Amino acid sequence: MESKRFGNRILIRLNPGDEVIGSVMAVCREEAVKLGTVSGIGAVNRAVIGLFRTDTKEYVKSELRKEFEITALIGNVSTMDGETYLHLHATLADEEHHAFGGHLNEADVSATAEIVVDVMEGEVDRAFDANVGLNLIKF
Structure with a gap:
């Protein structure tokens, strides 16, 4: 993984074997990002x-194991209890052009991923909302 900051934007390049969530989280912590948006493309297996x-207020998770293009990676960076918090969604396409998407929990890079973090000034925290069952942005 390599990253470089350009003003309020951080460009991240992930390498084969890098894990997407952990890598973006590490860069955001290193760069002290408290608020921002995330977008990217790449390939995962x-x-x-x-x-x-x-x-049921529960996540249903599916593990996918084959070659995929990340056709869209989008989300945001905030904080929860003073810690960096990522909320990312992805759409993945396979060789037959079938698309799979949802909340991204983990992803292993197979070739590369190119991710941009657009840093916003300020800080927004999250708190668990029992009515919804999610960690919601609080202003």
């Missing part, structure tokens, strides 16, 4: 994606 079930 393993991913864990989830869907939040509003009726």
